[in-house]
Every structure is written in C-alpha cells, then in structure tokens.
Amino acid sequence: MVKICCIGAGYVGGPTMAVIALKCPSVEVAVVDISVPRITAWNSDQLPIYEPGLDDVVKQCRGKNLFFSTDVEKHVREADIVFVSVNTPTKTRGLGAGKAADLTYWESAARMIADVSVSDKIVVEKSTVPVKTAEAIEKILTHNSKGIKFQILSNPEFLAEGTAIEDLFKPDRVLIGGRETPEGFAAVKALKDVYSQWVPEERILTTNLWSAELSKLAANAFLAQRISSVNAMSALCEATGANVSEVSYAVGKDSRIGPKFLNSSVGFGGSCFQKDILNLVYICECNGLPEVAEYWKQVIKINDYQKTRFVNRIVSSMFNTVSNKKIAVLGFAFKKDTGDTRETPAIDVCKGLLGDKARISIYDPQVTEEQIQRDLTMNKFDWDHPLHLQPMSPTTVKQVSVAWDAYAATKDAHGICILTEWDEFKKLDYEKIFENMQKPAFVFDGRNVVDAEKLRKIGFIVYSIGKPLDQWLKDMPALA
Numbered sequence: 001m002v003k004i005c006c007i008g009a010g011y012v013g014g015p016t017m018a019v020i021a022l023k024c025p026s027v028e029v030a031v032v033d034i035s036v037p038r039i040t041a042w043n044s045d046q047l048p049i050y051e052p053g054l055d056d057v058v059k060q061c062r063g064k065n066l067f068f069s070t071d072v073e074k075h076v077r078e079a080d081i082v083f084v085s086v087n088t089p090t091k092t093r094g095l096g097a098g099k100a101a102d103l104t105y106w107e108s109a110a111r112m113i114a115d116v117s118v119s120d121k122i123v124v125e126k127s128t129v130p131v132k133t134a135e136a137i138e139k140i141l142t143h144n145s146k147g148i149k150f151q152i153l154s155n156p157e158f159l160a161e162g163t164a165i166e167d168l169f170k171p172d173r174v175l176i177g178g179r180e181t182p183e184g185f186a187a188v189k190a191l192k193d194v195y196s197q198w199v200p201e202e203r204i205l206t207t208n209l210w211s212a213e214l215s216k217l218a219a220n221a222f223l224a225q226r227i228s229s230v231n232a233m234s235a236l237c238e239a240t241g242a243n244v245s246e247v248s249y250a251v252g253k254d255s256r257i258g259p260k261f262l263n264s265s266v267g268f269g270g271s272c273f274q275k276d277i278l279n280l281v282y283i284c285e286c287n288g289l290p291e292v293a294e295y296w297k298q299v300i301k302i303n304d305y306q307k308t309r310f311v312n313r314i315v316s317s318m319f320n321t322v323s324n325k326k327i328a329v330l331g332f333a334f335k336k337d338t339g340d341t342r343e344t345p346a347i348d349v350c351k352g353l354l355g356d357k358a359r360i361s362i363y364d365p366q367v368t369e370e371q372i373q374r375d376l377t378m379n380k381f382d383w384d385h386p387l388h389l390q391p392m393s394p395t396t397v398k399q400v401s402v403a404w405d406a407y408a409a410t411k412d413a414h415g416i417c418i419l420t421e422w423d424e425f426k427k428l429d430y431e432k433i434f435e436n437m438q439k440p441a442f443v444f445d446g447r448n449v450v451d452a453e454k455l456r457k458i459g460f461i462v463y464s465i466g467k468p469l470d471q472w473l474k475d476m477p478a479l480a
C-alpha cells in the first residue's frame with residue numbers, strides 16, 4: 001500500500017489529502033501538523049475550515065485511509081510520498097522584507113524530513129514557492145540524507161476556496177514538475193499514478209521543475225491581473241456613466257478573453273494573490289528585470305487603489321465625515337462560502353473607516369468576533385503564520401462590534417457596506433432594514449450583489465461599484 005504523508009493540515013493540505021484518500025482507497029494518507037488545535041479539530045465534528053462538501057468527504061475516509069495526527073515524524077518516516085503544504089508567508093524582516101517569500105516553515109520541514117527518514121522518498125512541493133525553491137530543498141535534503149535518496153517534485157495546487165472540493169474532483173489541470181533524469185521521470189510517474197485514479201490523463205501535465213513552480217505564480221498573477229483590469233475599468237465607468245457589468249459582459253463575450261473572473265469588486269483578497277505577486281516581483285528584481293517587476297506591481301497598486309477609492313466614496317457621500325456614525329459591514333470573509341479572512345479587503349475598508357472615527361457593526365455568517373478583532377489589530381502579513389505563532393493581541397477595537405445577523409448590524413446605522421457576496425445579502429428584507437436606519441440611508445455595494453433600482457425605490461442612496469452614480473453621489477465627488 002502506498003503511504004502518503006502531508007505536512008500542513010491547512011486550507012490546502014486538508015481538502016487535497018481528503019480527496020486523494022477518497023479517490024484512492026488503496027492509498028493510506030496521513031495529514032500532520034504542528035498545530036494541536038488544528039489536528040484536534042480535523043478529528044472532530046467541527047472541522048477547522050468551512051468548505052462546502054468537505055465534511056462529507058472527510059467523514060467517508062477518516063479512520064479508514066485518512067488520518068490526522070500531530071505525530072509528524074512517525075508519519076513522515078513511514079511515507080513513500082511526502083507532500084509539504086506549509087505556510088509560505090511574505091517576509092516581514094530582513095532581505096526582501098515586504099516582498100520575498102519566507103521559507104522558514106518549508107526549510108524546517110525539509111530538515112525534519114532529512115532527519116527522520118530511513119527510506120527513499122518523493123518530496124512534493126504543494127505550497128506555493130518561489131521558482132528554484134526545489135533546488136534549495138534538494139540541497140538541504142541531500143546534505144543531510146545519510147545516503148537516502150530523495151526526489152523533489154513540484155505539484156502546485158490550483159483550488160480556490162469555497163469551491164475546493166469541486167475543484168479537486170474536477171481540476172482543469174494537475175501540474176507535476178520533476179527532474180529530467182530517469183529517477184525524476186519515475187517519481188513523476190509515481191505521483192501521476194495517484195492522480196490518474198480520478199483525473200483524466202490529458203489533464204495531468206508534466207513539466208520540468210522550474211516551469212511547474214513558475215506556472216503557479218504566473219497563474220495567480222494572471223487571475224489577479226484580470227480583477228485589477230476590470231476594477232480599473234470600474235473607476236472609469238463611474239466617471240463616464242458606463243456600467244461595468246455591461247462592459248465586462250461585452251468584453252468577456254470575446255472567446256479569446258472569456259467571461260470568467262471579470263467581476264468588479266472592492267478588491268481581491270485571500271491568502272495568495274497579493275503574496276504570490278509580491279513574490280513574483282521580488283524574483284523579477286533579483287533576476288535584473290525591473291520593468292517586469294514594475295508591470296506586476298501595478299496589479300497590487302490598483303487593488304489598493306480600489307479599496308481606498310471605496311472608503312473615500314463612503315466618507316465623501318456622507319458629508320465628508322463618518323465620525324461617530326454607525327456603519328454596518330455585511331460580509332468580512334474575502335469571498336463567499338468561506339470563513340477565511342486572510343488579506344480580505346474588509347480589513348482595509350474597516351481600518352479606513354475607523355481612521356475616520358466611524359463606529360462599525362459587522363455581520364458575516366462564517367467569521368467569528370474573535371477572528372474579526374484579531375484581523376483588525378494584527379500587523380500586515382502576520383496572519384500568514386501558523387496559528388499558534390501569531391501574536392495574540394489582548395487589545396480589541398472598541399469602535400467595532402459584531403452582530404449575529406444583518407438586521408442587528410444595520411439597526412440605527414447611517415450606512416451599509418457590502419464587502420462579501422454572500423447569497424443571503426441578496427434576499428434580505430431591505431424595506432425593514434431601511435425603516436430601522438438613520439436617514440438618509442446609504443448602501444455601498446462593494447460586490448454588486450443588491451438590486452440597486454429596487455433599493456432606490458425604497459429610499460436608499462445606493463453606490464454600486466462601477467455603475468452609473470446616483471445624483472447624490474455625483475454631487476459629492478470622492479477624491480481617489
């Protein structure tokens with residue numbers, strides 16, 4: 001029986017391994033982590049991450065061929081294939097701070113693998129890493145290996161949160177990069193044999209190591225670039241009276257461009273887009289390509305601009321001050337169908353409003369009060385370290401409260417900001433909400449989820465990102 005061990009039981013390691021266990025009953029899969037609470041949660045009825053369909057998959061395999069454990073060394077020692085899916089945060093100190101990937105967790109995992117191994121192993125990079133990381137990992141493993149042979153593969157993950165199980169069941173592609181040597185080809189084949197138990201042959205792409213590593217960074221950069229492109233257009237739409245949804249639709253109808261990933265928003269969030277682009281920028285700079293670095297930096301600049309623009313629009317529409325006004329924030333997660341708040345645009349928007357002394361009442365169906373308070377007090381990039389290593393800030397932001405539903409959050413509010421596209425926000429009783437708000441009552445829709453015309457008929461002043469502006473908003477222009 002092939003034994004797989006995955007180091008890192010997070011958003012990638014957990015779901016990916018659960019699906020491998022489900023689809024490959026003859027493979028034994030152990031997912032290990034240094035975080036005790038995380039592993040305890042994986043072994044309970046309350047899984048540590050919210051992901052549609054995940055509970056079902058875990059329930060079918062856990063205890064049969066899927067195990068979650070903190071005994072990292074034992075499972076690594078026994079495994080034939082070791083996936084490494086640990087954090088690769090942005091460095092906050094030293095060389096490359098604010099851009100380069102911090103490979104501390106990766107390096108310590110590699111050293112541990114070398115220390116405990118007593119048989120040959122395939123080591124798979126599942127985390128997103130800078131191109132050429134495999135070379136460094138190979139050095140660590142071979143210099144400490146006591147004669148044991150390691151083959152390094154790059155097998156980046158392309159799942160998106162909220163649709164992880166669907167994405168893993170039917171991936172657009174699985175990418176495996178390896179050394180172009182007989183041993184390298186054999187390792188690639190061994191991993192391919194795992195995926196080919198449910199992924200059609202033509203969707204499993206094999207490349208050299210560097211192409212696989214770089215393709216992951218490139219894919220995220222291209223995806224984020226599309227959002228920044230449409231968000232840049234949203235600003236121009238507001239200035240000209242064009243409607244960004246109509247523009248996206250018309251542009252996306254070109255089969256060379258395609259319709260997906262063209263929704264204008266308050267900005268992209270999530271643990272990876274910004275981190276991976278910063279990493280790409282750093283790699284370009286290190287390789288003497290400042291023009292290329294500058295090109296990709298712009299994707300992040302536009303994303304920051306979009307969040308700032310949104311805050312400025314709120315403040316300027318409300319007579320240029322939100323001081324002591326209650327603003328209801330609907331949605332805090334970085335997208336719907338996840339409780340993940342890493343790098344969510346809601347953090348920057350809330351901080352912007354707090355900077356103007358607003359009182360904020362937040363409702364999100366999947367995010368806890370503790371998480372929101374931590375997010376609003378944590379330093380940038382601290383969120384991407386293992387949970388037990390994150391600073392536990394004892395301070396809470398007094399002007400922020402967390403409500404149990406959208407009606408409580410919006411009661412007596414002056415304005416509503418919609419920051420996550422949860423389906424339930426489309427179906428709220430906005431007449432009731434309007435009655436219970438201060439007047440004039442504002443809705444700032446950062447996700448274009450509400451029917452703006454319907455809300456205007458109720459009496460709201462509505463701002464929908466990238467859409468023609470109400471007369472009120474035209475009369476109160478926002479500085480970008």
Ligand SMILES: NC(=O)C1=CN([C@@H]2O[C@H](COP(=O)(O)OP(=O)(O)OC[C@H]3O[C@@H](n4cnc5c(N)ncnc54)[C@H](O)[C@@H]3O)[C@@H](O)[C@H]2O)C=CC1
Binds near residue numbers: 013087106161
């Ligand atoms: N979240 C996502 O949707 C995607 C993430 N990725 C990449 O996958 C990697 C992991 O991301 P997530 O799963 O989101 O992170 P995560 O933070 O949810 O999980 C990482 C886990 O690794 C554990 N860990 C860290 N060092 C360890 C060590 N030395 N030994 C054992 N466990 C250790 C942490 O405790 C944590 O539970 C990152 O490189 C990320 O860029 C790639 C595709 C999608």
Ligand SMILES: O=C(O)[C@H]1O[C@H](OP(=O)(O)OP(=O)(O)OC[C@H]2O[C@@H](n3ccc(=O)[nH]c3=O)[C@H](O)[C@@H]2O)[C@H](O)[C@@H](O)[C@@H]1O
Binds near residue numbers: 161227260263265
């Ligand atoms: O490497 C990763 O971590 C993953 O990053 C993204 O997945 P994820 O961040 O989970 O979610 P996305 O659906 O890509 O959304 C990212 C952000 O962009 C925003 N977005 C997305 C699409 C769109 O049209 N407009 C838009 O603003 C979302 O609301 C969200 O804030 C990629 O889609 C995955 O392929 C990749 O594996």
